[in-house]
Amino acid sequence: MTNLIDLTVVDAAAALRRGDITQAELFQAYRDRAAADDTNSFTWLADELTLPAALGNEATPRPGTDTPLAGVPLAIKDLFCIAGVPTASASNLLRGYLPPYTATAVRLLQDAGATVLGKTNQDEFAMGSSNENSAFGPVLNPWDRTRVPGGSSGGSAAAVAAGLAPASIGTDTGGSVRQPAALCGVVGLKPTYGSVSRFGMIAFASSLDQAGPITRNVTDAALLFRAMTGPRDPADATSIGWDSAGELDLPTTERLDGLKIGVPIDLLGEGIEPGVRASFDATLKLAESLGAEIVEVQLPHARHALSAYYLLAPAEASSNLARFDGVRYGNRAEIGDGGLVELYTKTRHDGFGPEVKRRIMLGTYALSSGFYDAYYRRAQQVRTKIVEDFRAAYEQVDLIATPTSPTVAWGLGERTDDPLAMYQADVTTLPFSLAGVPAISIPSGLSEGLPVGFQLAGPAFSEPQILETAYALEQQIGFDGAAAFDGPAPAGKEQG
Amino acid sequence: MSAAYEPVIGLEIHVQLATKTKMFCGCELVFGDPPNTHTCPVCLGMPGILPVVNAEAIRLGLMIGLAFEGELAKRLVFHRKSYFYPDLPKGYQISQFDEPLVAGGRLGTVGLERVHVEEDAAKLTHLGASGRIGGSTASVVDYNRGGTPLAEIVTLPEIHSAEEASSWLRLLRETLRQLGVSDVNMEEGSLRCDANISIRPVGDTTLGTKTELKNMNSFRFIEQGINAEIARQIALVESGERVQQETLHFDPRTGSITSLRSKEGSHDYRYFPEPDMPPVPVPEELLTSAVAARDAVELPLQREARYRDELGLHAESARLLAFRPPLAAYFERVAAVEAKQQDETRLQQLANWIGNDLVRRLDAAEIADPADSKVEPAALAGVVDLVLAKTINRKAGEQVLDVLVAEGGDPAAIVEAKGLAAVGGGDELRPIVQEALDANPDVAEKLRSGNMKPIGAIVGHVMKQTKGRADGGEVTRITREILGL
Numbered sequence: 001m002t003n004l005i006d007l008t009v010v011d012a013a014a015a016l017r018r019g020d021i022t023q024a025e026l027f028q029a030y031r032d033r034a035a036a037d038d039t040n041s042f043t044w045l046a047d048e049l050t051l052p053a054a055l056g057n058e059a060t061p062r063p064g065t066d067t068p069l070a071g072v073p074l075a076i077k078d079l080f081c082i083a084g085v086p087t088a089s090a091s092n093l094l095r096g097y098l099p100p101y102t103a104t105a106v107r108l109l110q111d112a113g114a115t116v117l118g119k120t121n122q123d124e125f126a127m128g129s130s131n132e133n134s135a136f137g138p139v140l141n142p143w144d145r146t147r148v149p150g151g152s153s154g155g156s157a158a159a160v161a162a163g164l165a166p167a168s169i170g171t172d173t174g175g176s177v178r179q180p181a182a183l184c185g186v187v188g189l190k191p192t193y194g195s196v197s198r199f200g201m202i203a204f205a206s207s208l209d210q211a212g213p214i215t216r217n218v219t220d221a222a223l224l225f226r227a228m229t230g231p232r233d234p235a236d237a238t239s240i241g242w243d244s245a246g247e248l249d250l251p252t253t254e255r256l257d258g259l260k261i262g263v264p265i266d267l268l269g270e271g272i273e274p275g276v277r278a279s280f281d282a283t284l285k286l287a288e289s290l291g292a293e294i295v296e297v298q299l300p301h302a303r304h305a306l307s308a309y310y311l312l313a314p315a316e317a318s319s320n321l322a323r324f325d326g327v328r329y330g331n332r333a334e335i336g337d338g339g340l341v342e343l344y345t346k347t348r349h350d351g352f353g354p355e356v357k358r359r360i361m362l363g364t365y366a367l368s369s370g371f372y373d374a375y376y377r378r379a380q381q382v383r384t385k386i387v388e389d390f391r392a393a394y395e396q397v398d399l400i401a402t403p404t405s406p407t408v409a410w411g412l413g414e415r416t417d418d419p420l421a422m423y424q425a426d427v428t429t430l431p432f433s434l435a436g437v438p439a440i441s442i443p444s445g446l447s448e449g450l451p452v453g454f455q456l457a458g459p460a461f462s463e464p465q466i467l468e469t470a471y472a473l474e475q476q477i478g479f480d481g482a483a484a485f486d487g488p489a490p491a492g493k494e495q496g
Numbered sequence: 497m498s499a500a501y502e503p504v505i506g507l508e509i510h511v512q513l514a515t516k517t518k519m520f521c522g523c524e525l526v527f528g529d530p531p532n533t534h535t536c537p538v539c540l541g542m543p544g545i546l547p548v549v550n551a552e553a554i555r556l557g558l559m560i561g562l563a564f565e566g567e568l569a570k571r572l573v574f575h576r577k578s579y580f581y582p583d584l585p586k587g588y589q590i591s592q593f594d595e596p597l598v599a600g601g602r603l604g605t606v607g608l609e610r611v612h613v614e615e616d617a618a619k620l621t622h623l624g625a626s627g628r629i630g631g632s633t634a635s636v637v638d639y640n641r642g643g644t645p646l647a648e649i650v651t652l653p654e655i656h657s658a659e660e661a662s663s664w665l666r667l668l669r670e671t672l673r674q675l676g677v678s679d680v681n682m683e684e685g686s687l688r689c690d691a692n693i694s695i696r697p698v699g700d701t702t703l704g705t706k707t708e709l710k711n712m713n714s715f716r717f718i719e720q721g722i723n724a725e726i727a728r729q730i731a732l733v734e735s736g737e738r739v740q741q742e743t744l745h746f747d748p749r750t751g752s753i754t755s756l757r758s759k760e761g762s763h764d765y766r767y768f769p770e771p772d773m774p775p776v777p778v779p780e781e782l783l784t785s786a787v788a789a790r791d792a793v794e795l796p797l798q799r800e801a802r803y804r805d806e807l808g809l810h811a812e813s814a815r816l817l818a819f820r821p822p823l824a825a826y827f828e829r830v831a832a833v834e835a836k837q838q839d840e841t842r843l844q845q846l847a848n849w850i851g852n853d854l855v856r857r858l859d860a861a862e863i864a865d866p867a868d869s870k871v872e873p874a875a876l877a878g879v880v881d882l883v884l885a886k887t888i889n890r891k892a893g894e895q896v897l898d899v900l901v902a903e904g905g906d907p908a909a910i911v912e913a914k915g916l917a918a919v920g921g922g923d924e925l926r927p928i929v930q931e932a933l934d935a936n937p938d939v940a941e942k943l944r945s946g947n948m949k950p951i952g953a954i955v956g957h958v959m960k961q962t963k964g965r966a967d968g969g970e971v972t973r974i975t976r977e978i979l980g981l
Contacts, residue, residue, distance in 0.1 A: 081544045094543065101537055103544060202543040206771035236546050237773045316771050319576050322587020323541040327637075340635075344580055367578075367766035376768060 004029040006482065009072050009166045009220040010250070013113075016070035023049055023062070023071035023115070030073050030117050034164045039140040039149070041159040043078045044086045045118040054084020055100040060110060067113025068227055075159045075168035078119045079126060080106050080211070081200040085116070089202040090124045090134040093351025094330045103200025104235065105169065105211045105228045112227035117165050121155030124353045125321065126176055126204040128152050129425040132416055133355040140412070141184060142484040143450055147409040150180030150425075152204075156214045157184040161451075163485035167215040167224060173204045174309050175404075175429025177212045178441035182404035182453020185443040185481055187470070188214045189221045190429075192460045193436035194240035197233035203320040205313035206238070208433050216481050218442060218471040222250050225463060248464055251471035257291030259469065261456075262397030264299040267428050272406045275447025280403045283444040283454045286476045287401075292469075297393040297400060301385040305431040308386070310423055311366045311379035312434075317356075318363030324351065358419065383434045390435045394459040399469060402428045404441040404453030432457045442470050443479040451479075501695045501733070503726045504703060505661050506609075506653035509668065510646050511678045512616065512686040513556045518643035519615040520547030520590065527684050531638035539643035541585030546772050549574075551782055553645035556677040557597045557613045558778070558786035560647055563675055563795060564608050566601025571777050574770035579763055582637050583617040590615050591648075593767045595775075603671060604797055606664050607652040618642035641685075647677070653692065653703065658722035662715045665689060670796045670819050676789075682713050691722055694739070695729045704729075705739040709746055710756060721746035724753055799824060803847075807831075808840035813847040822865035823850055826873065833877035837884055845880050853894060857901045870904030871897070878907035889967045892916040919962040928966075929974045932957035944979050951975065 004026055007015060015021045027049045034045055049071070051060040063071045076082065079089040081099035088094040106116070123133040131139040131154025139154040141147040142162035149158040153170025157180035160168050170177040172190035181188025189212045196211040203209055213224035226248045232241025263284065268277075284294050326332035326347030333346035352360070366375035393400060405425060415422045432439040432455075439457035446452065454473070458466045517524060521538030537545045554572060561568045575593035591614035598611035619641045622632035649668070655661045669680045669687060680687040689712055694704035709725050712718045724746060729739050743756040769775075794802075796818040803814035803824075817824040827850050831843055854866060854876065863869050879900070883893040888911055896910045911917055919925055932954045933940045939950045951972055958971045975981075 079544070087543070089543070097543070099537075099543065101542075101545075198544075199546055200544045203772075207774075235548060237548050238546075238771075315768060319578055319588055319766070319768070322578060322580065323543070323585060325580065325582075325587060327582050328540055328585060329542065340582065364766065367768050369764045369766070372766075372768070 005033065005163050005485065007166065008216050009069065009223055012072050012166055013068065013070040016065045016072070019065075023065070026071070027073050027115060027117070030165055034075075034118055034159070037159075037162070037164050039142055039145065039158045039162055039164075040137055041120055041139055041155040041162065041164055042075070042118045043088065043090065043121050043136050043155070046085075046116050049073075049115050051082065051085060051116055055098065057083040057100065057102070060116070063110070063113035063115060065113075068223065069109065069113035071113055071115055072166050073115045073117035074109060074224075075117050075120045075156055075165035076106055077153050077156050077168070077170045078122050079171060079202040080119075080169070081202065082106055082116060082119075085119065087119065087202070088135065089126070090122045090136055091324075091351060091353070091356070092135040092331065093324050093326075093347070094202075095135060097330055099200070101200060104197035104233050106200065108197075108230055109169070109224070109227050114227070120153070120159055120168055120170075122170075123152035123154065123176075124356050125202065125317070126152040126171055126173055126209070127317065127355050127359055129175070129179060129422050130410075130415065131155065131158075131180070132412065133353055135353060138412060141409045141450075143185060144409065147411055147450070148183070150183035150405070150409065152176040152180070153188075153214060154180045157181050157186055157188065160184070160186045160214050160216060161481065161484050163482065167213060167220050169211055169224065169228070170214050171201055171204075171209055171211050172429075172433065173208045173210075173313060174433045175426040177214060178404050178429050178439060178453065178455060179425060181214050181441045182443070182455075183409040183451065185446075185451030185479065185484060186214055186216060187218055187221045187440065187442050187474075188212060189225055189440045189463070189467075190433070190438060191225060191229065191463055192240070192438045194238050195242050195245065195438075195461070195463075196228045197230075197236045197239045199233055199235040199239075203316075205316040206320060207316060208313060218440070218467055218474045219250050221440065222248060222467045222471075225467070242461065245463070248467075251468045253468040253472045254475065255291050256287055256469060256472055259287075259292040259399070260397040261287055261292050261294050262297030262393055262400045263294060264297050264302060264393070264400055264402060266299045266302045267402050267431065269303075271424065271427065272403055273408065273447065276403045276406060276408065276452050279445040279447055279452040280401075280454060283473060283477065284401065286473060290472055290476065295397060297397055299386070299389045299393060299431060301382060301389050302431040304382045305386055305434055306423060306427055308379040308382040309426070309430045309434060310362065311375050312383065314359040314363030315366045315376050315379075316363065318360045318367065321352075321356070321360060324348065326351070355419070386431055387435045390431075390437060390459070399456055399458045399462070399466065401457075402455045404429060404455040408447050408450035408452060428455060436460065438463050438466055440466050440470050442474055442477070443481065444477055445479065500698060501726075501730050502698045502700075503656055503658075503722075504653045504694050504696060504706075505655040505657075505722060506692040506706075507649075507651045507655065507661060507665065508690045508692070509649040509665070510616075510688045511649065511672060511680065513553050513613075513645040513647055514676065514678050515550055515552045515556065515645050517550060519550050519553050519613070519645040520643060523643065525644055526640070527686075529640060531636070531640060534640045535642070539585070540639060541587070547590060547770075549773060550645060551779070553613055554597070554778070555782050555786045555789070556645075557611065557647050558783060559675055559677055559790045560611050560649070560672065561598030561601065562786060562790040563671060564598065564601030564603055564611070566598040566608060566611065568783070569595055569597050569599070569778060571595070571775045572597070573775045574773050575767045576770050577614075578766045581617070582635065583620045583642070585618065585639065585642060589617065590770055590773075604664060604667050605660075606654050609650040609652050611647055611649050614646050614648060616641055616644035616646045653694075658719040658726070661691065661722055662719045665715065665718065666819075667796060674795055674821060675793055682715075685713070688713065689718060691718070691725075693722060693725045693729070695726060695733065705741050707739065707741065708743045709753070710743060712746060717746065717748045720748060720751065721753075724751055728753055807843050809844055809847050813844065813851055816851045817847060822867065823855065826850060826866040829873040830877050833874050835877060835881050837881070842880070842884060845884060846877065849876065849880050849897075853897055854901075857897065861901065869901060871900045872904065875900050875905070875907055882907055882911065886918060886967055886970070887911070888916050888918050889965065891964055892918065916965060918967055919965045925958070925966060925970060926974055926978070928958050928961050929954065929971060930978060931961070933975070933978060940979065943975065943981070946981075
C-alpha cells in the first residue's frame, strides 16, 4: 500500500481517480497527523470529509473523484471565510466568528473537488513575517522548532512542509505566501493581483492582498492555481477574470533555451546572508546550464518599496479594520457606563494584538489631514515609479529572479522587539507586490540545514511561463521537501 | 432682521436615489419594513466582504447632472470617508471626494458646486426623553437604510434669505421628482437638507464664518431654522462677539439652536481612494441611457418658460402648472380642444379655470389628477368657451363646473337643463338696467356725477332680477350708455 502522506496533490488525485485509495482514508490520514501536530499550524480541524450545514448553507457535497482535485484535503489560511467554519484571521477580536459565506477562492477549490482539512494559523490579520503575531500562538518551523516559519501564512507553509496537509492556500500582501514558503522549504505562488477573487478573504490591504497556493512542488501549485483562478467574480470589483487560466497546462518544460532572466542588482545589496546568496547563485548557474541567459536589470525605485509598502498597507489596513468594533459581530468587550466610546475603545484594545495596533496607528497617521500628501500620496507616487521600473525591466528580460528572503528562518522571538528588522524580511518580495505582478518561491536548497527560497517573477499574467520555468529548475534542484515530514531534518545535510 | 447684514446661505441636500436595490449590494430598498430585514453581509460590513457599485444609482446621478447642466465625470472614483459610529458598519462611508460625479451646474437662480454619490448610513434611534443621543438610555440601529444610494447636492453660497432657500428647495424637489430619480419625501428622509449660513455687512463681498445647520425635515423648519440662525449670528456680531464655525441643531419645538460639536473636536475623515473599487470609466451605455431619460422629461423650469414665453401665460400660472405635471398634462389636452377663439386670453383663462376652479373642486374631492375626474378636457374647454362668448357668465360657468365634477356631461346641455344661459345682449338687459336706475335715483345721481363706486347696487339689482344670469361687465356698460357717461 502506498504511503498516503508521500503523495503530492497530483499523485493523490490520480490515485483517488484510479480507486487505489479512498477519499475517506486520505482525509483521515492527514486528519490524524494534523491532530498530532506540534508546530501549531492549525487553528481548526474538520471532523469530516464534508463540512456540515451551517447558517442557511447546505452541507458541502462529497466531491466526485472525476474532479480535478478528486477529494484531496487542503489546509486553508484562517482568514478565508468558510460558511459555518470558525474564521478569526488569528485575532482574538474575531475568535469564534462563524461566517455565513464562503470565500470565492475556497469555493472554486471545492468546486474542483477539494475538501477542507482545516484552517491554518497565521499572523493576526496577515500582519507579520514570522507568524508570531497570532492570537493562537506562534507556529514553529518544521525544519527547526526553535525557529519561525515566516509569515503571515506561516501555518499554511508549515503544515505543507511538515506533511500535515498535501497542500494549502495562503494570502500574499507583501510576501506572505512566498516568504513562509521559502523559510519552510515549500513552493508558494503569488498570482497577478486580481486573478484570484478576494471575496471572503478578510482584508489586510485591499490593493495588495492576493490568494495563492502553497504546495510541495510546482506542478501542484499549477494545479491549485488553475482551480482558484476563474471568470470575473461579480462580488469583487478588483477581480479581473482570466477565463483561460482554467485551461492552463501542468508544467512540463525541461530546457530554458532563449529565456532571459534578469537579476535586479538593486535588490541584492547588503542584508543577504552568504548562504542564501550561494544558493541563489547556484540556482542561476542551473538556469544557465538549461540554456537561460542571465542579465542584470535595474529597478532603481525598488529600494523605496519597503517604505512605500509600510505606509500604503497600514493605511488601507487602518480603514479595513475599522469595522471590527464589537457592534455587530466578533467579541464585544464588557463595559461600564462609558457608553459608545468605551465600547469601541475596550473592544479594540482587548481584541487586537500589538502589531495590529501598531499598523492601525501608522496607517491612521499616514491618512490624517496634513500628513496625507507627505505620506500616503507620496507612497502612491513611489508605487507608480516601481510599476514603471518593472515595465521597463520586462522589456529587456522575460523573468526576474531574487532570493525570496534575505535570510533563512530565524529564531523565535529574535526580532519581535525590533519591528524594523522584522519588516526587512520582506525587502525582496515587496516590490513585486506593489507592482501587482506574479511571483513564485521555490526551494533552492539548504543553508545551515534550513531551506532557502528562490523567487521567480514575471509581468502580469505570466504565471504560465513562471510555472514552466520554476518546474524546469525544480527538476534540476532536486530538493527533498519530505525531509521535514517527521521532525527536523538531520543537521548539516546540504542539498541542491 | 437688521438691514445692515446680508445672509449668505449654501445648501447641502442628500437625496435617496430611487433604485430598487442598495448602492453596493443587492438588498431591496423598502421604506417602513421591520428593522434589519433588508440586510446582507455587504451592508452589515462583515469580514471579507466587498462592495460592488449599483449601476442604476450612477445612471440616476448622471441624470441629475444633466438636469443641472453640470460637467459629468469621465470616470467613477470612490473614496472612503472614515469615522466611527454605529450607523456606519464598515467604519467608513464609501463616498466621493475630489472627483465628484458632477461638477458645477445650475438650477434656476442658484449655482451648484457639485453632485456626488455615496451610501447612506443606517438609521439610529435614541431611546429616551429627548430623542437625541445626549441623555438617551439606549440607542438602536436599523441597517435597512444603511447602504441606500444617495446623491449629495451642494449649492454655491448664492442664497440670501430663508424664504429664497425654501423656495429654491421646492424647485429642486419638484425637479428631482419629475426626473424620477428620487421619491423626495422629506418625512421619510428621502430628501434631507443642511444649510451653511453666514452673515456679512451689506456691501461686503468676503464671506463670514459659517455654521452648519443640520437635518431640517420640512420646508417650514428650514425657513424657521435659517431665520433663527441668522438672528443668532446678527445678535452675536452686534454684541461684539464672533461667530464660531460649528455644526448646529435646530429644535422646531422650542425654536432653539444648540451646538452638535462632538467632544473629540473636529472630524478628520481621512479620505483616501477606495481600494476595493479602483477608478473605472463611466460606461458609455450608462451615459447614453441617462441622456435619453433626461431628455424625455420636460423639467419644471423648462415647462414654466415655455408656458410663459410661448403660450403667454402669466408667470404664476406657468409655474403652478409646471410644478404640477398632471395639471399641466390636462391643461395641454384642454388647450388642444378646437375653439373659435384660439389666443393667449383663452389659454390664460383655461389655465385659470384649471389652476383655480378645477383644482379647488378636485382637491375637495381628493382627486389628484384631473385625468381621473369626470371632467373631460373638451367639457372644461366648453365651459370656458361659453363664458368667453358670454353665453353664460362666470358664476354660471362655475355652476356648470360643479355639475361636471360631480356627474360629468356636456356643458351646453347642463346650461340648457339648468337654465343658466346669460340674459345677454342690450335688448334683453337694457329695460332691466333702466328699471334698476329708476328704482335707485340716488345711486343714479352719484353715478351721473362721475362717482362709479355705487355701481354695485345697480349690478346687484339686475342680478337679482335675472337670477344671476346677467354679465356684470355688460350691466356696467349699459348703465354708462344710459347715463351718457
